[in-house]
Amino acid sequence: MRNVVVEDARAAVQGLKDGHTVMVGGFGNAGLPLAILKAVVEAGVRDLTLISNNAGTVEDDLTLWFRAKIVRKIICSYPRGAKAFTELYRKGEVELELVPQGTLVERIRAGGAGMGGFPSPVGVGTDFAKGKQVLHVGGRDYILELPLKADFTFVKGKLADTVGNVTYNMTARNHCPAMATAAETTVVEVDRIVAAGELDPEAIVTPCIFVDRVFARAKA
Amino acid sequence: MKTLGRSELARMVALHLPRQGFVNLGIGAPTEIGDYLPPDTDVMLHSENGVLNVGPRPPKEAEDWDLINAGKIPITLGTGGAFFDSTLSFAMMRGGHLDIAVLGAFQVSERGDIANWTTGESNGAPPGIGGAIDLAVGARTIWVMMDHTTKEGAPRIVRTCTFPLTAAKVVSRIFTNIAIVDVTPKGLVLDAVLDGLTPADVQAVTGAELQPAKKLRKIQPSGTVVS
Structure with missing residues (x-):
């Protein structure tokens, strides 16, 4: 039977290369794969394009990546209050693409769902419409938003089974299920791994088809 | 000039919300409106990070950082509440499923334009947009809660x-x-004025023309509004 369990965080980030595009789940403190974030820094990669909601909230999250200067560009919705990122941004050492939060996650969904983008009402008539194609549908204006995909997605789940089905914990779900669909390699850090068949099929949020590796913070 | 405090302003907005419906309270000051909803309210609060029926803040010892609102503050889940991912959460917003969103703002124009994400003077700090536009475009009704003027006294x-x-x-x-x-x-249209002030006082600190309502209401210092 399929088994996507890897031993540790180091094995979880195997294959990550300089210049890769990486999605990282999480909103504030909730849903961040902290062990993986550390392992990425230890892997010594650089020039990453990072797609995430925030740019580091506390010291042990994406802040590590900006302290280590391994991010070339971030695509996110709310980088405010992120100290290490702000320092680099002020010095012009990191590029920022600011995207409204709902548009960010829908672009990720489009990437994972094989769509060529979507016409969005969000941002029409604002700075966020600059340079984007305008479409008229049913008497309303929309702007064309393009899909986002990644080489790697790193998200945090609550439970995974050995075949790679994943559940989440409360608001730690956030962007994680969408991101899990949109990468070449999706890696999920979970609290605990259970045997296949132990998760209620009705409770599975990310089905195993999207998941390439799971890694448990603490063994069951 | 006499003004309402932030808590009384939050209370005033809470008293105007319908008794039921789906409501999003923007991050910052509007979040405080939730503290003044009547205990028997049927309003269900939505938070864009993936919660319906946000309950009161938990006591310190019960805080769980996997259960937060869009302002990244620990919350509880009310009875009948649900969790969902961001795509579904923003479908609720853009799709017109929210009855009311109450947002903070830097400026509102006389035709209802809202500017609430940047003042354009960043001093080199990165801008942030979050879910502000998604809410402003998607909710059926948009209310703004803000101070009438800037700290320097300029109209908003x-x-x-x-x-x-x-x-x-x-x-x-x-x-x-x-x-x-x-x-x-x-x-x-000027619907209500804080007790002790005249419509002319309000007009003097407003950058657009106000027409007084036929029946002008009075805002009491507690945030209660009377006819």
Whole structure:
């Protein structure tokens, strides 16, 4: 039977290369794969394009990546209050693409769902419409938003089974299920791994088809 | 000039919310409105990070950092509440499923334009947008809660927003620390004024023309509004 369990965080980030595009789940403190974030820094990669909601909230999250200067560009919705990122941004050492939060996650969904983008009402008539194609549908204006995909997605789940089905914990779900669909390699850090068949099929949020590796913070 | 405190302003908005419906309270000051909803309210609060029926804040010892609102503050889940991912959460917003969103703002124009994400003067700090536009464009009704003027006394209700827009022609009602103003097709209508102030006092600190309502209401210092 399929088994996507890897031993540790180091094995979880195997294959990550300089210049890769990486999605990282999480909103504030909730849903961040902290062990993986550390392992990425230890892997010594650089020039990453990072797609995430925030740019580091506390010291042990994406802040590590900006302290280590391994991010070339971030695509996110709310980088405010992120100290290490702000320092680099002020010095012009990191590029920022600011995207409204709902548009960010829908672009990720489009990437994972094989769509060529979507016409969005969000941002029409604002700075966020600059340079984007305008479409008229049913008497309303929309702007064309393009899909986002990644080489790697790193998200945090609550439970995974050995075949790679994943559940989440409360608001730690956030962007994680969408991101899990949109990468070449999706890696999920979970609290605990259970045997296949132990998760209620009705409770599975990310089905195993999207998941390439799971890694448990603490063994069951 | 006499003004309402932030808590009394939050209470005033809470007293105006319908008894039921789906409501999003923007991050910052509007979040405080939740503290003043009546205990028997049937309002279900939505938070864009993936929760319906946000309950009161938990006591310190019960905080769980996997259960937070869009302002990244620990919350509880009310009875009948649900969790969901961001795509579904923003479908609720853009899809017109939210009855009311109450947002903070830097400026609101007389035609209901809202500027609430940047003042354009960043001093090199990165801008942030979050879910502000998604809410402003998607919720069926947009209310704004803000101080009537800047700290320096400049009007925030203006003829045309000078800050970058969040969305055009979406705001229908503005609650400030001295007045309630309705945005109508015929212009701004002054619905209520803080006790002790006159419509002329409010007009003097407003950057667009206000027409007093036929029956002007009075805002008491507690945030209760009486006819």
